Amino acid sequence: MSNRNTQENKQAARERIRAQREKEKKKERLRRQLIVAVSAVGVLAVAGGIGFAVMKANQPTGWEAAKEAKLVTPAHTQGDKGTEILIGDKNAKQTLEVFEDVRCPACAAFEQSTGEELLKDLHDGRFKVRYTMYSFIDDMQGGEGSKNALSALGAALNISPEAFLKYKSALYSTKYHPDEREDLYAKDSELLKVAGDVPELKSNKAFEKQVKDGTYDRWAMEMTALFGRKGVRGTPTFMHGDKKLTMAEIPQQKMTQEQYNQLARANFRKMIDAEFGPAKGGDAGKGQDAGKDGGGQGIAKGEKDPTGGN
Structure with missing residues (x-):
């Protein structure tokens, strides 16, 4: 190589x-x-x-998310966000304002003893009633029963003012109203069980769906955001214009439930008569029944809120 x-x-x-x-x-x-x-x-x-x-x-989840949800307002409401609930004879010249919280035990005591007295004046056309519903018990005791029940009341109001009034009475009744420490109304199933005692709501699929879907959750948040309106931070509170009405306290003494109810009704009647004047016997029953055809359809579209405030 x-x-x-x-x-x-x-x-x-x-x-x-x-x-x-x-x-x-x-x-x-x-x-x-x-x-x-x-x-x-x-x-x-x-x-x-x-x-x-x-x-x-x-x-956000739950009720925080509800603050950002689309606002759906119930029928028979007025105001920018549907937070004005005015019920009664459109010809009634006076308006009584009632502030309540569904979980409030004092509100339940008032409704159970005296609620029918207020509704009688409402139905007789003595005055309209504007309801402002709060949920501060949820904040104080924890829970969401006040807000959830208020949302369900919105679904009832969407059907009619009368359904709203009957459902509110049922929620406050001795049969259903829970101890304020028990957040029972946070459960839709409980709210629907109470609705079974209201003819307009019983087996009403549209109402049931709105409760389960939380259709009026955002509306409930807008309503409860009015806490402190006109300086009101406790319930039940009654106002006529800017005047806060005061009802005499019931003496702390041993008595039957019926005796308590009689005193409560008498004290309410005295407060109302002092503010609006004695009821005229001839007017009783002449007002148009709230929620029925011909009158009591809440705030008519375009009608100005006579209480003059939010």
Whole structure:
């Protein structure tokens, strides 16, 4: 073998080795680039997943979410956000304002003993009644029963003012009203059970769906946001214009439930007569019944709230 062939073979071998090394280097660079790229995608995916999880975690839920939901106002309401509930004979010249909280035990005591007295004056056309419903018991005791019951009252009001009044009375009744420490009305099933005693609501699929769907949850939040309106921060409270009406307290003494109810009705009657004047016997029964055809359809469209405030 000549020296020339030997040199050529060595040179060829060195070229093959160099080419192989370059090929291996390129493969290694490509492998590293792929690793970096995959790692970056993985980091982005993880970061995106964490970001999505954080975003979901920060999204409001429950009644906080209700504040941002689409506002649906019940029929028979007025005002910018449907928070004016005015019920009674449209020809009644006076308006009594009633402030209540569905979970409030004092409100329940009033409704159970004296609620029918108020409704009699309402039905007789002695005055209209504007209801402002609060939910501060939820904040004080914890829970959401006041708000949930208020949303359900919105569904009842959407049917008729009379359904609203009957349902409110049933919610406050001795048969159903829970201890304020028991958040029973947070359960839709309990609200629907109470509705079974109201003819307009019993087996009413539209009402049932609205309660379960929380159709009026946002409206309930708007209503309860009126807390402190006209300086009212306790319930039940009664006002005529800007005047807060005061009812005599019932003596702390041993008595039957019927005796308590009689005193409560007498004290309410005295307060109302002092403010609106004695009821005229000839007017009794002449007012149009709230919620029935021909009158009592709440605030008519375009009618100005006679109480002159939000």
